[in-house]
Amino acid sequence: MPKNMAADTIDFKSYLQMSIEFFSAPEIVEQARKERKICGLTFPFSELIIAGGALPVFVPRLNKGRRYDVIKAAIAAKNLLGAGTLAMGFDLLKNVDRSGTVINVAGNLINDIIMSLNETYEAAVKESADLGMPVDHCYGAKALFGLYKKLGHFLDMNFGLDVRCSVFFNFHEALTINKFVKNNFIMDMPYTAGTDAVEFFEKEIWNYIHFQERITGKRFDENKFKNVLELTNQAKKLIKAVYLDIAPGDILPCSPATFSELNGLLVYSQMDYNCRLQRYVDHITQLVQEMHDRIDNTSKRFDATGYPKLIYTPMFGGFEPEIASIADELGARVYYPDWLLYGACEEVKTTGNLVRNYAENLIKFQHGFGLTNEEMGENIIKLAHDMKVDGVIFNEVFGCRTMCTGHRMLKDIIRKKEIDLPVNVITFNNMGDSLGQVKTRVSAMVEMLKGK
Numbered sequence: 461m462p463k464n465m466a467a468d469t470i471d472f473k474s475y476l477q478m479s480i481e482f483f484s485a486p487e488i489v490e491q492a493r494k495e496r497k498i499c500g501l502t503f504p505f506s507e508l509i510i511a512g513g514a515l516p517v518f519v520p521r522l523n524k525g526r527r528y529d530v531i532k533a534a535i536a537a538k539n540l541l542g543a544g545t546l547a548m549g550f551d552l553l554k555n556v557d558r559s560g561t562v563i564n565v566a567g568n569l570i571n572d573i574i575m576s577l578n579e580t581y582e583a584a585v586k587e588s589a590d591l592g593m594p595v596d597h598c599y600g601a602k603a604l605f606g607l608y609k610k611l612g613h614f615l616d617m618n619f620g621l622d623v624r625c626s627v628f629f630n631f632h633e634a635l636t637i638n639k640f641v642k643n644n645f646i647m648d649m650p651y652t653a654g655t656d657a658v659e660f661f662e663k664e665i666w667n668y669i670h671f672q673e674r675i676t677g678k679r680f681d682e683n684k685f686k687n688v689l690e691l692t693n694q695a696k697k698l699i700k701a702v703y704l705d706i707a708p709g710d711i712l713p714c715s716p717a718t719f720s721e722l723n724g725l726l727v728y729s730q731m732d733y734n735c736r737l738q739r740y741v742d743h744i745t746q747l748v749q750e751m752h753d754r755i756d757n758t759s760k761r762f763d764a765t766g767y768p769k770l771i772y773t774p775m776f777g778g779f780e781p782e783i784a785s786i787a788d789e790l791g792a793r794v795y796y797p798d799w800l801l802y803g804a805c806e807e808v809k810t811t812g813n814l815v816r817n818y819a820e821n822l823i824k825f826q827h828g829f830g831l832t833n834e835e836m837g838e839n840i841i842k843l844a845h846d847m848k849v850d851g852v853i854f855n856e857v858f859g860c861r862t863m864c865t866g867h868r869m870l871k872d873i874i875r876k877k878e879i880d881l882p883v884n885v886i887t888f889n890n891m892g893d894s895l896g897q898v899k900t901r902v903s904a905m906v907e908m909l910k911g912k
């Protein structure tokens with residue numbers, strides 16, 4: 461885990477607050493299930509679920525990992541002290557957790573919990589192989605399969621969105637075949653562009669709405685949908701501000717390693733907006749404000765001048781978290797902008813036909829993901845330009861025959877356009893594998909960029 465994290469997370473109250481909220485899903489779901497149906501999802505499109513009166517949850521959040529005692533103690537302390545004084549109140553945690561575990565991890569709260577989330581993924585990957593999931597499937601699909609096997613019974617339904625990847629489609633189907641979830645809806649994708657595609661998605665959305673109404677017994681409310689879209693638009697605007705306004709600057713609100721982890725939190729938490737949308741918007745508003753305050757405060761900010769900026773993508777099929785600390789040690793910074801790249805941070809128009817607008821947004825996502833590797837390559841180049849980054853670390857996930865083969869096309873486009881954007885390919889199989897290779901490649905890239 462990034463060695464520079466602990467020092468600046470301890471007094472970064474909004475980050476601490478969002479992290480605790482992220483890891484509180486088991487409590488939130490337990491309370492909510494008395495009144496609302498619970499719906500799993502695998503991409504950050506929770507608006508239909510929320511507007512339909514159900515509770516969205518990204519399944520990995522439901523796991524009570526090895527450090528769940530720490531999370532419970534932190535929730536208790538936060539409730540007692542408020543997030544603002546949580547950092548100062550770690551003393552009180554001594555009383556909340558008599559085992560002393562909290563004391564050992566107090567300076568390392570988020571690191572430790574993230575490590576436990578990573579362990580959850582590792583265990584799920586191993587289990588999915590035992591369950592017969594082909595071993596040559598990508599890490600992400602295997603991990604989710606194992607997690608749904610373990611936690612799918614908490615869900616009343618599941619919302620799967622197809623992308624141009626047969627492995628991901630197989631994973632969604634396997635949830636139904638193996639009865640890991642009670643009611644599984646897989647939204648198909650159009651394979652052509654144009655108005656036909658919008659109409660296709662509109663129909664799929666209505667099919668999903670009717671499916672959801674049958675399970676929840678609640679009518680889908682378009683006024684509520686409008687409110688939900690307004691709130692998620694606000695959240696997306698703020699997430700974009702982190703990547704497009706703050707990340708490109710040389711003065712960061714915290715160390716580069718912490719900033720990478722914070723990017724990770726944004727990626728994971730956007731999936732279901734930490735189950736509580738209004739609260740999420742409040743928290744991210746505070747987070748962005750606190751980032752600006754820290755940037756203005758010489759004792760809290762981090763001067764990253766001379767630290768090359770790298771983006772690490774695609775990462776949703778599995779990624780190496782150690783890359784953040786490796787880059788930090790080398791005097792570089794790594795950002796994780798996947799959702800921004802795929803268009804999942806694009807706002808939805810809130811006037812006129814909302815279902816149609818949402819369909820148009822889903823099309824943007826399909827194009828953001830790239831209907832072809834050429835389109836994906838163009839998207840990476842555009843994002844690299846918008847984020848003013850110096851290089852791309854392309855994550856080639858073992859078993860992926862779709863997106864992760866796209867680095868060749870990306871390099872071809874860069875060559876043809878004569879753009880100055882170095883691309884380094886790192887292969888990923890399991891977390892912690894090939895750390896030596898990761899270090900060598902990142903270090904060669906950082907050295908080259910620093911020597912420019």
Ligand code: SF4
Nearest residue numbers: 598625627777860862
């Ligand atoms: S990493 Fe590749 S194989 Fe895995 S879900 Fe993503 S596109 Fe599909």
